[in-house]
Amino acid sequence: MTFDEYLISKKIDRNLFQNSDSNLFHAWENAFNQIHPLSFTEQNKFIVNKIRRKYPIKVD
Numbered sequence: 001m002t003f004d005e006y007l008i009s010k011k012i013d014r015n016l017f018q019n020s021d022s023n024l025f026h027a028w029e030n031a032f033n034q035i036h037p038l039s040f041t042e043q044n045k046f047i048v049n050k051i052r053r054k055y056p057i058k059v060d
Helices: 003-009 014-020 022-032 037-043 045-054
Strands: none
Touching: 003 014, 003 022, 014 022, 014 045, 022 037, 037 045
């Protein structure tokens, strides 16, 4: 699973997240690429929900 696929699975808009909070985006991307996706989710469980609400994927 790639980081982009992970963000889609969590319903997070990649572009909006990257453009609005690039420091956190790049920190997450680096961490994600070093550990298993389930471990990443476990470590960031509560933050993922905040980011999902802040940068949702827009559905037309």
